[in-house]
Amino acid sequence: MACSWSPVRLGSTALEVVPLGLAAGYGADSSDVERAAERGVNLFYWGSVRRPAFAEGLRRVAARGRDKVVLVVQTYARWTSGIRGGVEGALKSLKFDHADVLLLGWWNRPPNNAILDAAAEEVRKGRVRAVMISCHHRPTFVELSKDPRVQLLMLRYNAAHPGAEHDVFPHLPSSGSGGSGVVSYTATSWGQLMDPKFTPPGERTPRGSDCYRFVLSSPHVDATFMGPRSRVELDEAMRALDLGALGADEVAWMKRVGERVHAGTKGRNMGIRVIDSLVDLVSGFGAR
Numbered sequence: 001m002a003c004s005w006s007p008v009r010l011g012s013t014a015l016e017v018v019p020l021g022l023a024a025g026y027g028a029d030s031s032d033v034e035r036a037a038e039r040g041v042n043l044f045y046w047g048s049v050r051r052p053a054f055a056e057g058l059r060r061v062a063a064r065g066r067d068k069v070v071l072v073v074q075t076y077a078r079w080t081s082g083i084r085g086g087v088e089g090a091l092k093s094l095k096f097d098h099a100d101v102l103l104l105g106w107w108n109r110p111p112n113n114a115i116l117d118a119a120a121e122e123v124r125k126g127r128v129r130a131v132m133i134s135c136h137h138r139p140t141f142v143e144l145s146k147d148p149r150v151q152l153l154m155l156r157y158n159a160a161h162p163g164a165e166h167d168v169f170p171h172l173p174s175s176g177s178g179g180s181g182v183v184s185y186t187a188t189s190w191g192q193l194m195d196p197k198f199t200p201p202g203e204r205t206p207r208g209s210d211c212y213r214f215v216l217s218s219p220h221v222d223a224t225f226m227g228p229r230s231r232v233e234l235d236e237a238m239r240a241l242d243l244g245a246l247g248a249d250e251v252a253w254m255k256r257v258g259e260r261v262h263a264g265t266k267g268r269n270m271g272i273r274v275i276d277s278l279v280d281l282v283s284g285f286g287a288r
Contacts, residue, residue, distance in 0.1 A: 002223065003216035003245040005040050010070075010222050011181020012131045013151050017043040017101055018224040019216055020241055021183070021233075024047030026227035032234050033057025037068060039238055045225050046090055046107075047074045055085045055094050062096065062220060070259055071096060072102040073134070080118040087127050087259050103130040108137040132183065138167035145172050145180040155182040157221065159193055159206075159214050159258030160265070169220040184224040189261055193254075198261045208233060212240035214254045234253045 001021040002008045005286065009016050011102060015031035021043030022036045030053045033044070037057075044058055045234035053242075062069045071094070075086030081117075087102060102122055111119075111133070119131045133144055141164075144150050157164045159197060173179035186196055188211040199205040206214075215224045 003213055003240060007042075008222055009181075010101075010130070010183070011152055012179060013181060015070055015130060016075065016225055018220075018241070019043075020238065021045055021070075021072070021210060021223055021225045023047055023185075023225045023227045024051055024054040025030075027229040028057075028227075028234065029053040030057030030060065032228065032231060034060055035231070036234065036238065037061040038068060040241075041238070042068055043070045043072070043223055043225075045072045045103075046099075047075070047096065048073075048076075050093065053099045060097060066096075071101045072101040072103050073099040073128070074105050075163075076105045080114050083115065083118040083122065087122050090129065090157050091227065099128045099280070101130050101132050101133060101152060103132045105134050106136070107133050108140060109136045110140060110143050110147070120149045123203075133187075138163055141168045141180075142171045150180060152181045152183060154183045154185065156212060157188050157215055157218070157224075157253040158189045160189040160261040161186070161260065162255065164220075165218075169218070169274075170225075181222045182220055184215055184221050187215045187224050187226070189258075189265075191260045192265055193257060195261075198257070198264050199258055200260045203253065203257060206254060208236040209239040210250075210254060211241060211242060211245070212237055213246045214251065216240065216249060217245040 005018055007016040008019050018040045020041060022041055023045040023049050034056055034057050039093050054223060056068060057245045073090040075083060075087050102119055117267045118181060128192050129150040131149060132154050133150055134154035141153050144153060155164055188208055193200060193206050194208060212224060215221055226237040228237055
């Protein structure tokens with residue numbers, strides 16, 4: 001369990017991070033990046049939406065010591081040349097000489113050997129230090145965890161979507177035996193867990209910090225990303241590490257709220273399933 005300001009190791013890699021990372025795509029600016037770093041956050045995610053102000057904050061933090069930044073860069077490339085180009089483009093825009101993690105985004109089926117070899121080549125050349133893969137098809141993670149070219153897994157996990165507890169976590173080898181590290185996202189279920197209209201009668205509505213504490217109370221999650229849209233949301237998310245892990249009664253409360261959220265938002269997930277199907281189609285072409 002990793003709900004504190006103490007650094008943890010990401011799986012079997014040599015990367016050590018405070019277990020709450022900051023993502024670029026939701027509105028955090030340069031001052032937010034610096035504020036997070038001053039508190040101890042060192043995991044930063046340069047994903048699909050890339051804001052110049054976020055990049056400027058990263059450069060300022062890295063100027064005080066590159067070891068203060070564990071940088072994740074993402075690519076959705078489905079061809080080997082795109083893997084290399086994605087890394088080079090991200091490093092050029094950030095003015096970094098290397099990334100710490102290359103995230104291969106949204107592979108609901110395992111990438112073929114050419115893709116994984118291209119990612120491993122980026123590690124061999126020193127442009128990245130580890131490879132992570134994300135997807136929405138939980139059984140795929142079990143297969144990916146067996147591939148030595150993949151060190152980290154990125155998955156959705158929160159109180160409304162706890163399926164990884166039975167579909168993924170029990171089937172992963174431990175980090176100590178060379179197993180994959182786990183990084184999660186959408187701890188608040190896109191804010192739905194904090195929406196009073198989904199709170200069961202008689203229950204307290206969770207705060208953002210409760211959502212992050214729930215995720216980081218799992219012994220199977222090494223770290224999770226936050227996507228604050230304001231300074232208030234940033235401070236609320238970081239408050240989770242001040243408060244520490246949830247107790248058993250609090251975990252049960254969060255799961256009751258999560259069940260209500262899941263039941264009340266089933267129709268809203270249809271869009272994700274449609275996108276999943278399109279991504280699978282494109283991935284199939286890229287894997288040939």
